[in-house]
Amino acid sequence: MAKSEETRSLIVTTAMRLFTENGYDRTTMRAIAAEAGVSVGNAYYYFSSKEQLVQGFYDEIARQHQAAARPLLESETGFAARLRAVLLCWLDIAEPYHRFGTQFFVNAADPESPLSPFSDDSSAARKASIGLMREVVNGSDVKLDPELRDQLPELLWLGQMGVVLFWVHDRSPGTKRSRMLVERSVPLITRLAALSRLRMFRPVSREVVDLIRELAKRD
Amino acid sequence: MAKSEETRSLIVTTAMRLFTENGYDRTTMRAIAAEAGVSVGNAYYYFSSKEQLVQGFYDEIARQHQAAARPLLESETGFAARLRAVLLCWLDIAEPYHRFGTQFFVNAADPESPLSPFSDDSSAARKASIGLMREVVNGSDVKLDPELRDQLPELLWLGQMGVVLFWVHDRSPGTKRSRMLVERSVPLITRLAALSRLRMFRPVSREVVDLIRELAKRD
DNA sequence: GTCTATAGCAAGATAGAC
DNA sequence: GTCTATCTTGCTATAGAC
Numbered sequence A, B: 001m002a003k004s005e006e007t008r009s010l011i012v013t014t015a016m017r018l019f020t021e022n023g024y025d026r027t028t029m030r031a032i033a034a035e036a037g038v039s040v041g042n043a044y045y046y047f048s049s050k051e052q053l054v055q056g057f058y059d060e061i062a063r064q065h066q067a068a069a070r071p072l073l074e075s076e077t078g079f080a081a082r083l084r085a086v087l088l089c090w091l092d093i094a095e096p097y098h099r100f101g102t103q104f105f106v107n108a109a110d111p112e113s114p115l116s117p118f119s120d121d122s123s124a125a126r127k128a129s130i131g132l133m134r135e136v137v138n139g140s141d142v143k144l145d146p147e148l149r150d151q152l153p154e155l156l157w158l159g160q161m162g163v164v165l166f167w168v169h170d171r172s173p174g175t176k177r178s179r180m181l182v183e184r185s186v187p188l189i190t191r192l193a194a195l196s197r198l199r200m201f202r203p204v205s206r207e208v209v210d211l212i213r214e215l216a217k218r219d
Numbered sequence C: 001g002t003c004t005a006t007a008g009c010a011a012g013a014t015a016g017a018c
Numbered sequence D: 001g002t003c004t005a006t007c008t009t010g011c012t013a014t015a016g017a018c
Helices: A003-022 A029-036 A040-046 A050-074 A079-108 A123-138 A146-169 A173-195 A199-216 B003-022 B029-036 B040-046 B052-074 B079-108 B123-138 B146-169 B173-195 B199-216
Strands: none
Touching (some): A003 A029, A003 A040, A003 A050, A029 A040, A050 A079, A123 A146, A146 A173, B003 B052, B079 B146, B123 B146, B146 B173
16 A cells, blocks of 8 residues: 555544544544644645545445445345345444534535535445445335336435434434334335335326436436 | 613624625624624624524524415415415525525534524424424315324425425525425325325325324434 | 645634723 | 633645655
């Protein structure tokens, strides 16, 4: 590993440790630099802002989630079980960072911020997440209105963002309320998806698909 | 009006003006204090942080929305039309503050912040908003599963939070994409609400009601 | 290209005098 | 209640070592 890579990694590792120990606000750039044994200027040489330091963290959670979720999908073909596994897996991965994550997702809510899940900068991470949801759908035995099938992964990703939002606000021990949200909403979503095939349900289903398609356009 | 009330009001009024003129970030406490003709220390005597200054603004938008929405409900009994009117009305009220509102709602996404719509501090504002949605439901001629009827206002409020979140990220001219979201999702919601009465749909409807009820508990 | 040291600015927040 | 002075911290700038 190149020297620069080592330094970069050292800084981000130190930052993540201090963030989780003391929270984002109470961790100063001076402290990160001192603890990592580099100068403040050097830290800024690698990361143009304190917020930027968090982007590495963001990517790391997403990466871990992908890695941990894929194997779970190997052995399971039920739609509900697959969706449940992927969502709970995220909660497991993110758990240690809940305290810090709070501060983190506050930044992410800023549409101006490169950390926003809707921003161009994070479109790679977003696409990966939507891709994971596509695997959830495609690898399952669920029967769907084919029109809905195309859009469902994006819808599920939106749902996951909702879970994340809930989790950020979740103060229950072990964030068990977030787990409950997943446990109870997954069967619901599954039932609704199944209903999508009924003729009577078609117009609603079409409207949903159209709406998502329309909103996905950036005009 | 007591002297202290006058000073307090002077500070918040000045702050709101500067916020809307120049944005939240570019408005410094020093500038607010100078413009209001008081010292920085005095501003902090009344408002413990810059963020606190925004709470008054938050309440003001909610108040204006309530005031503007109520008359619209007088003359209309269709559920869809009522819901649409209330949601579009919010977009109208909030429009002038879109630029500033962005920064504002970033702060509001912080669960630690008293500005969070889920925090205890803003529970009065939240209750008022849910109350407005209850009027939308109760004053309409919509036929509903009675179980759902109780929970629907809370659900609609959640939906409105979703609209707000979308609006914050909306960069289209006149935030017309947000308007489109309302125009297209209202009929959808209406159709789903109507479906709730079908026997086949009952289990789903019950699950939704149960879930909301469970999540509303703060255990 | 990588890094240190240091000085300094801007702005949010606070302390303590009056 | 109000002020002035001061502190803190994110961030920048510069000058130079290797």
